[in-house]
Amino acid sequence: MSQYEDLIYEVKGRVGLITLNRPDRLNAWTAAMEKSIKRALAAAVQDDAVRVIVITGAGRGFCAGADMGLLQQIKPANWEDRELAQATREETFDFRNDLGPDVTPHYGGRFGYLFQIRKPIIAAINGPAAGLGLVFALYADMRFAGSDAKFTTAFAQRGLIAEHGISWLLPHLVGPAHSLDLLLSARKFTAAEAERMGLVNKVFEQETFMGAVMDYATVLAETVSPRSMAVMKAQIWKALFQGFNEALEVGDSEMQKSFGTADFKEGVAHFVEKRKANFTGK
The missing domain is CATH 1.10.12 (Lyase 2-enoyl-coa Hydratase; Chain  A, domain 2)
Structure with a gap:
């Protein structure tokens, strides 16, 4: 069995490309994907040939959030025993960066380790990013979106709250007023609006999207x-x-x-x- 389930990891030049790989489910997040993403990031960190990491989704979506099957299994009494929580605990790597100031004390939880990784991480949001998928993208250092991409926080429409640090991350990117709008309404918004708010760095035309992202990543990898x-x-x-x-x-x-x-x-x-x-x- 591949060490990367529900995910593809490949190295293109000096860029480590991680692709969430459940295209038939808009790459909805699974426990296997949770484990695989840590393994792939650890491989990219340990590979001196890799200087930049790009994370995207297979097919027409980035990540539609947590798989609904997993959400249906959750019960308050077994909160810490849920499959995703177990996956988070099972895969442990030391991502601490020995260059620059130590950020480890400030960023914990499920995805805080992405801020410890010394290599820049770019989220290439090629399509819908919802709920947990949107949260995960906020832990990247930069975000680029395809012109057809759509976004939603989704939580309020599921009876949930601002999860996994998004209540801190989102206001630091777009401010409290935009954050409250996006969280309370759970409305869908476009890549163009995401760019205007500062949620994504830049929008590229869908037809040339991945090429443009990889070109930018290559500039970082080869010229600085x-x-x-x-x-x-x-x-x-x-x-x-x-x-x-x-x-x-x-x-x-x-x-x-x-x-x-x-x-x-x-x-x-x-x-x-x-x-x-x-x-x-x-």
Whole structure:
């Protein structure tokens, strides 16, 4: 049996591509997918050839949320014994990043480990993203959407609440007023509206969507320092829990450390010599 059930993991150049793979169910989230996503991310982190991670969905959807079969099994008395909770506990990896400030104390729960991963993670939202699928996308460092993509928080229409940290993540992206609208109404909204609100970084035409996302990921993978990206990712996610002076102090300290790295020397050398950069992440 493949170690990636309900998911495909492949490496394209320097990009690790993770594809949620239940296209007949709009990639509805399963316990097997929960385990597989951690395994695939661990493989991408451990592979020095991979510098950027892209997560997308097979077929016409990104992720329609938790599989309804799993939701129907939930009972208040066995909350911690539900299949998804067990899957979260069973697959454990140490994703802590030794570059930049430590973000581990700030991001726990089911998907907080994505913020610990030193490599940038891009959610390529190719189609519908609902409920848990939308929440998961918010844990990516950046989000791009296809022009046909649709979104909904869905929770209020299921008798649920703002789950898995979305009550913190969403306001930090789009503000409290937009967050309350999207959560309370559970209405569907388009990729264009998501871009206007700041929920996604950019919308690409559906016909060229994955090519455009992979082109952007390749630029990151091939033209900038992996070490710089790792430190800056940690700086940004840490700064949400810092005052300005503390963030400034961390930045000054990290800048001094960078002066002694091979990537800094290469960054200056390739500019002066007018050639393509050859960053090593060291």
